[in-house]
Amino acid sequence: xxxxxxxxxxxxxxxxxxxxxxxxxxxxxxxxxxxxxxxxxxxxxxxxxxxxxxxxxxxxxxxxxxxxxxxxxxxxxxxxxxxxxxxxxxxxxxxxxxxxxxxxxxxxxxxxxxxxxxxxxxxxxxxxxxxxxxxxxxxxxxxxxxxxxxxxxxxxxxxxxxxxxxxxxxxxxxxxxxxxxxxxxxxxxxxxxxxxxxxxxxxxxxxxxxxxxxxxxxxxxxxxxxxxxxxxxxxxxxxxxxxxxxxxxxxxxxxxxxxxxxxxxxxxxxxxxxxxxxxxxxxxxxxxxxxxxxxxxxxxxxxxxxxxxxxxxxxxxxxxxxxxxxxxxxxxxxxxxxxxxxxxxxxxxxxxxxxxxxxxxxxxxxxxxxxxxxxxxxxxxxxxxxxxxxxxxxxxxxxxxxxxxxxx
Numbered sequence: 001x002x003x004x005x006x007x008x009x010x011x012x013x014x015x016x017x018x019x020x021x022x023x024x025x026x027x028x029x030x031x032x033x034x035x036x037x038x039x040x041x042x043x044x045x046x047x048x049x050x051x052x053x054x055x056x057x058x059x060x061x062x063x064x065x066x067x068x069x070x071x072x073x074x075x076x077x078x079x080x081x082x083x084x085x086x087x088x089x090x091x092x093x094x095x096x097x098x099x100x101x102x103x104x105x106x107x108x109x110x111x112x113x114x115x116x117x118x119x120x121x122x123x124x125x126x127x128x129x130x131x132x133x134x135x136x137x138x139x140x141x142x143x144x145x146x147x148x149x150x151x152x153x154x155x156x157x158x159x160x161x162x163x164x165x166x167x168x169x170x171x172x173x174x175x176x177x178x179x180x181x182x183x184x185x186x187x188x189x190x191x192x193x194x195x196x197x198x199x200x201x202x203x204x205x206x207x208x209x210x211x212x213x214x215x216x217x218x219x220x221x222x223x224x225x226x227x228x229x230x231x232x233x234x235x236x237x238x239x240x241x242x243x244x245x246x247x248x249x250x251x252x253x254x255x256x257x258x259x260x261x262x263x264x265x266x267x268x269x270x271x272x273x274x275x276x277x278x279x280x281x282x283x284x285x286x287x288x289x290x291x292x293x294x295x296x297x298x299x300x301x302x303x304x305x306x307x308x309x310x311x312x313x314x315x316x317x318x319x320x321x322x323x324x325x326x327x328x329x330x331x332x333x334x335x336x337x338x339x340x341x342x343x344x345x346x347x348x349x350x351x352x353x354x355x356x357x358x359x360x361x362x363x364x365x366x367x368x369x370x371x372x373x374x375x376x377x378x379x380x381x382x383x384x385x386x387x388x389x390x391x392x393x394x395x396x397x398x399x400x401x402x403x404x405x406x407x408x
Contacts, residue, residue: 015106045105047282051239055121056099066245087126118242131186143355164296174244174252201226335371338392
């Protein structure tokens, strides 16, 4: 109204892309609009496409803003331009989904217009959905870990990959952690790629046990978790040049290894990465020529022997740690509010808790994340440990699903 346009048509890669609500404020603090975000992706398209081109993509849509949970849309919208490609992915549940495949800057602009802030491609090409061509290592710090320790672990991961014949490519995650990628020949199954990534994690822990962990169970981790499970089928990771849904519009930024030891993730935001890209180009420009073999890592996996796995068919695993569950909530704020109520009732033991004792898990639901909070009472004297109580928030992410109704 008042003469303000509700849409704007951009000419991108020889196509017309309509941007609806171009003045919608996506990042209120720095003042970046939806149109600013689209123009950012078009400007860095040469780099961003290097991470997503030809790959099926889950649409992570922030339709209610960055302070609200995104929902994950696997299926491409039925109403879409005829130049938007799709690939049919089949899931273990027996379902399938036609997922968007981005090929050019116009498709980038189109998915961002849907409310996607970051880009979440699968590690496979649309032409071969069964054989990943990327191995992805996600360095996930436990609470209280300093940034210096994260980049130190990244340097160890680089050594492990290079010692086993792969080229390592570093980038900030745009969130708390750090990513290290390696392009691989598309000759191995998801299971084998995940095993190779797990082997990297175990070897990083072997070389730097005071810095890194490959422990499966969250309550047993100390330091930086070398997360290999991002290589499991159906998992996706925010790709290079993805803007993250953080107040400062931080970007998952490709780096050179020379930059890594002294990098500051807060320095890489939408405007600064625009300038950096214009001045320096893409440090990952040669990545497509670097595909290597997993043979050496899989041979190391055989030498190391089986790693600890979650038990199958033996009921729920019994933790070796004194864990209690506090909340299961639809949003992180609701879960944290439940934690604060629990702390208020148990003031006498709160001082015993260390940052890593508060376990906050973002859990993938049907189409969005939900949140679970647990407390590890390992540092609380046994006689003072509170018992498990009814949950502060008891959200059921599977309520009203067909399989839930069948069980009633």
